[in-house]
Amino acid sequence: MNYNLSQVPKRTGKPRESGLTMVMDKGLSIREVEDMLSIAAPHIDIVKLGWATSFVTPNLKDKLKVYKDAGIPVYFGGTLFEAFVVRDQFEDYLKVLDQYDLEYCEVSDGSIEIPHDEKCAYITRLATRAKVLSEVGSKDAEKIFAPYKWIEMMQAELNAGAWKVIGEAREGGNVGLFRSSGEVRQGLVDEIIHAIPAEKIIWEAPQKSQQVYFVKLVGPNVNVGNIAPNEVIPLETIRLGLRGDTFGNFLTEKAKKRFKLGKYSSDRRITQDE
Numbered sequence: 001m002n003y004n005l006s007q008v009p010k011r012t013g014k015p016r017e018s019g020l021t022m023v024m025d026k027g028l029s030i031r032e033v034e035d036m037l038s039i040a041a042p043h044i045d046i047v048k049l050g051w052a053t054s055f056v057t058p059n060l061k062d063k064l065k066v067y068k069d070a071g072i073p074v075y076f077g078g079t080l081f082e083a084f085v086v087r088d089q090f091e092d093y094l095k096v097l098d099q100y101d102l103e104y105c106e107v108s109d110g111s112i113e114i115p116h117d118e119k120c121a122y123i124t125r126l127a128t129r130a131k132v133l134s135e136v137g138s139k140d141a142e143k144i145f146a147p148y149k150w151i152e153m154m155q156a157e158l159n160a161g162a163w164k165v166i167g168e169a170r171e172g173g174n175v176g177l178f179r180s181s182g183e184v185r186q187g188l189v190d191e192i193i194h195a196i197p198a199e200k201i202i203w204e205a206p207q208k209s210q211q212v213y214f215v216k217l218v219g220p221n222v223n224v225g226n227i228a229p230n231e232v233i234p235l236e237t238i239r240l241g242l243r244g245d246t247f248g249n250f251l252t253e254k255a256k257k258r259f260k261l262g263k264y265s266s267d268r269r270i271t272q273d274e
């Protein structure tokens, strides 16, 4: 860090298993990637080239090299996996992973319904050649699963070999884990967090209020994803209690007694009852 400041929570170091920031790149130019990495690389753990943007991105190999040289792994969005599966081209998908030397990949069923044992079989097969991020939750706002279903699917996908399970929210943060307003489905999240180890889950949380929610619920080293490139540094300050929203969360009792905290900056942790 640039200067000494006490009462800042300890962040895990790279390569991390918890405290991951997954960035969604939905078509940055190579120059934009270089710019983003020049300022935010220490805080980026993994990058997703959103949905099937890798299909149309020019100079894809050159772009991937920029990430590789910075030591940041890249994977292609789950929608691309689904685009191959729905066309009965899974074998071609495997060739794509080889062609681009990808060490991570996503398995999702957000756009199509894949029988769950079939989805798990894809995870198991892919896990022999890459780290698999499997996504749970639909992109269809009408499709609401009970919490026990989310938990069953997440557990089965981890058992099938997924490295992490992702909670769906899309780029907008308005489906899956969240209501259409962006409000967190707190009961759902609460049940998931009690059943699945926190370090195994990546919560898609593109909106600031959603990032704040998860930092308050899980702590500074929560895994979050679908972070926009220009939100990486702001997110890091939220994790560290250095933005108003989490300002009081990591201060000592002594510091908190000295000055009254604004309601906005309350250190209140979110609890099960909310």
Ligand SMILES: O=C(O)[C@H](CS(=O)(=O)O)OP(=O)(O)O
Pocket: 048, 049, 050, 051, 052, 076, 077, 078, 079, 080, 106, 108, 110, 135, 139, 168, 169, 170, 171, 172, 204, 226
């Ligand atoms: O599910 C996602 O987070 C994304 C992006 S969006 O839903 O198309 O906005 O899809 P993915 O295919 O995993 O990148």
